Amino acid sequence: MKLLAFCFGLFAVVRAHDEEFREHLHLRHLDDGRVSALFSFTTLLKDTAPRSPLSIGEDDIPQHYTLFPLALGQVLREHAVTEVHLTLNAGKWDYTRWGYPEDPAVATGAELWAWMGESPSISIDERWKGLRNSLAGLFCASLGSLDEMRTTSPMYSFRPEGSLPLFNQTHKLRHALLPSEHVCTENLTPFVKLLPCKTSTGIASLLNPHRLFDADWHGMGVHVKWDPKTGISVQLNFQTVLDPVRHSSRGQRVDFSLKTLFDREIPKACPVAADSVIDVFMAEGEYNIVAPGPSIMEGELAKFIVPELPMPLDIAVRWPGEASNLFMNVLQYSNHAPASKQNSHPTNIEVLRTLTGATQSYGKLHVEVKNNLDSDVDVIYVETMPWLVQFYIHTLKLSVDGKERQDLLKHFSYKPSEAHGRPMLFEGVLTVPAKSTVRLTLDVLKSFLRYTEHQPDAQRGWDLPPAVFIPITNNNSSEGRILRRLYTPAVLVDLATPDFSMPYNVIIMSSTLIALIFGSVFNLLTRKFVALPVEGPSESEPSTGTK
C-alpha cells in the first residue's frame, strides 16, 4: 500500500508538470516461429507547441522537464523542429514472412526526415544540417553523412504524422536515407539515457543489448510529433525480430518467455510510467499463456498491466501440442509455414526491387509491385538515389503480365541528380490493378567517381537507399484494408574503381604524352628547314662495308 501511495504521489507530481510517460511492449508471434517485439516509450509534453522558427535568434524560454528527455528537447528547440523521425535499422524486414511491422519505418540503415517551418534568420537547410549533426552526436550515429548528397524534399510522400502549427510560414520537408549505417549497441546506450527509468525498472529493463543486437532484425526509432489537442510527443521505439528457437533452453521449441527472449525479467514497474502494458498478440494455433494470466483478453490480444502483476515479472507462451514432435515442428514453422499459407498473404502489397547488369557502366532496374487485394490500389513510388546511379526516365516501361501498360503511371515528379552533388528524387503515382503484378523496368547509368570520392572499401560497392511505396488510401472504400508504407531492401551497386595507388603515375604519364606531342608540334613549327647535301653511297659504303 505504501508503494502504491508513493506511486500515486509521483503521478501527482508528473501531472503537475503536464508530462506523461507511457511504456508499452508489443509481442507478436510470427508465422515462421519468430517473435516480433516492439518496445515503445512515449513521453508527452502536454499543452505545448513546438518552437516557432520566427523566434530563432531570440532567447528561448527556459527548459525544465521531469520526464521529457532534455537532451532531445534542446535539439528540437534549438533548430525549431516541428516533427522529426529518425530510425536506425539493421537487416532486411521480410514482409512476406513477417507481415507489416508495428512501426512502419523499417528502412535498412538510417532514415531521417523532419518538417521545419521557414525562418527569416536561419535557412531550413542550415537548421537541417544542425539537426542531423546534433542527432548524430546524441545517438552516436554517422548521421552527419546524411548531407546534401543524400537529402531530398519529397513533394507527395512523407506527409506529417502529427499536425503542423501555423507560424505564418510554410513548413518544408527534408528527408535522407543512408543504407550503409548500422545500428549497434553504442546507439542503444544514448537511447536508454533518454528514458526516465533507464533500464533499471519497467519494460525498459528488458532492453538487453546482448539479445537485441543478436536478433534477426533490429532497429530503433525516434518519432517526435505535435498534436494541438495533446501536445508534443516523443516516441522512442525499439523494434526487433527474435528467434525463440535459437534461444530455447529446452530443446528446439518455438515457446518463448520474456526470460528466454531477452534473458531478463522485469524486476519492478517503472514508478513514473502512467501506463505500462505488455501486449501479446497470438494470431492462431493452440497455445497457452503460462503464469501470470493476462490482465485483459481482447480477442487475440492478451494485455498485461505491469504494475498490477507480481514481480519479478516473466510472461511465457507455450504450444503444448508441439511437445510430441519438437524438431520437425520447428522445421515446419521455419520453412513450411509460409508455403502452407499461400492463400493468405501477410501484406496487401508486395514489392521487389533488383538491379541487374553485368557491366560497371550501365544496368537495369527492375521493380515489381504486387497487389493482393480485390481492388485497384494507387501507390506512390518514391525513389531517392545518390548521383552514383543515374536514371534514364525515358526508358521507364510498365507492364502487367507481359503487356505494356504505360498508362499505369498516372503522374510523376522528378528532380534529376547533380554530378558530385544532390541526389535524384522520383515520385510517381502508380496504379496497381487488382490481383496482379506491375513490372517496372528502367535503364540506369553507373557513375564514375573521382578517386577521392570512393569509400575506403571501394571494391565492396555502394548501398543504394531503399525505394518506398506508400499506398494512397481513399476514404470512400473503407473495407478494412491495411495499407502502410513499404520499404524495399537496399541494393548494392558495383561501381568502377580507378587504381588508387596511381595518382602520381597518371599525372606523370599523361603529362609526358601531352608534353611529347606539344614538344613535337612546336619543334616542327619553330625550327627552320635547311638543305643538307647527302653523301653518295659510293663514298660511304667502303667505311661501313664490314657491318
Next chain:
Amino acid sequence: MAYAIPAAIAGRFLLSFTSIYDSLKYDHLLTSPLTSYPRLQEGVFLYKHGIDPYSGGGFYHSPLLLSLFSTVLPQYSPIPQLLWASCDIISAYSLAQIWRLRSKDETGRRDGRIAGSYLLNPYLFLPSLALSTSSLENALFLTAIVFACRGKTVPSLFTLALLSHLSLPSVLFLPPFVMLLHVSPTSALASATKESTLRLGSSIKSFFIFAICMSFASVCNLITTGGWDWVYRTWGTGLLLPDLSPNTGLWWYFFTEMFDHFRPYFLMVFSVHLLIYVAPVCMKFKHDPLFAIFILQGLLAIFKPYPTLSDPGLFLSMISVFPEIFPYLRHPIVTALLHLHASLLLPLFHSLWLAQGTGNANFFYASTLVFGMANGAAVTDCMWAGLRVAFGQKDGVEYVQE
C-alpha cells in the same frame, strides 16, 4: 569502283534498320556524355514533361539539339538512324566537294576514294551507328569548310557557330576559317611564300558576323530553355569535367586520379592548352588555311575534353584531301601500326575493366595513351609533310630542321 560508293551508301542506310544501335548506345568509345544519344533522349523526355533538363542529371547537349528533337524530328526508330546515315552521306559528299574545290578538279575522278575514306572509316561509322551526335558535328564541320572554300562568309560562319554550340572547342577554328574565307582553298603548301590576301578590315567583319551568329543561336537557346542554365550544363561541362566516364581522350583518367586541391588548376591548364596551338598553326600555315584547319582538328581530337572515336576518325579521313603530302610522310607505317594496336586494345581493355572485371582501369588508361600516341604521330607527321612539301625532291639534298 564505280559501284563501291553507291553500295556503301546503300549499306549504310540498310544498317539503320538493324538493332545494332541497342548494342552500341552505351559504348564509351563511340559516345561521350556530350554526344550520347540516350542522354539526348532523356533530355527531350524531361523537356516534354515540363522538367528543365538543365536543372541537373546527365544531360549536356546543346538546346539546339533539344529543340530540334523535341519539335521537328520524331525519335521513333529508324528515323534517327536514317538521319545519322544522311549526315554521314552529307559529310562524305562535303569531303568530296572540299577535294574538288582544293584541287580544281571538276572531273571527280577521286571523289569515290575521298567519300570512301569517310564512309568506310570504322572510327566514323561506328560512332554514327551508336547515334553519337559527333557525327552531326562532323557534318556541320565539313559543311562549314565547303562554304568557307566557296567564300560564302555568312553560311560558313553560321554553320561554325552552330558547331561551336554543339561542341565548344570548335570555336578555336574561327581564325583559320576567317583566313580560309579570304584565301583560295587550293593547295599552297608547295609555294609557301605565296602572298596572303587577308585584309584586316574584312577579317574583323568576319569575326563580327560570327559573334552575331553565336548570339543569335544563344538567344534561340534562351527562348527554348527560358534561362541560362544551359551555358553551365553544355559549355561548362567541357571546362569543369563533372562526368568522368572513360573515353578515348586524355582528360578523364587524369581528373579521376587528380588531387582535389589541384583540380581547378589543372582544369585551367588543360583548357588553356587547347588555345596555345591556334595562333602558331595559323601563322605557320597562313598560305594554306585549309591545312591549318586540318592540323588543328587533329590536335583538338587528341586534346579535347570529351572526344569520341569520330574526332580522330575525321582527321584520318581528311588526310585524303591532301595527297600532296603523302610522299613526304616520315613514318606512316608506324602511325598505322599504332592505330591498329590502339584500336584492338581499346575495346578489349574497356571490356576487361568494366564488363569482365579481370583487368583494372590502368589497362584501359594505357590503351588511351597508345591511342593518343597514334594520333600524335599522325598529326606531327602530317605537319612535317605539310611543311616539307615546300622544298620538293632534289637529288643529293636532304632537308632537315636545324
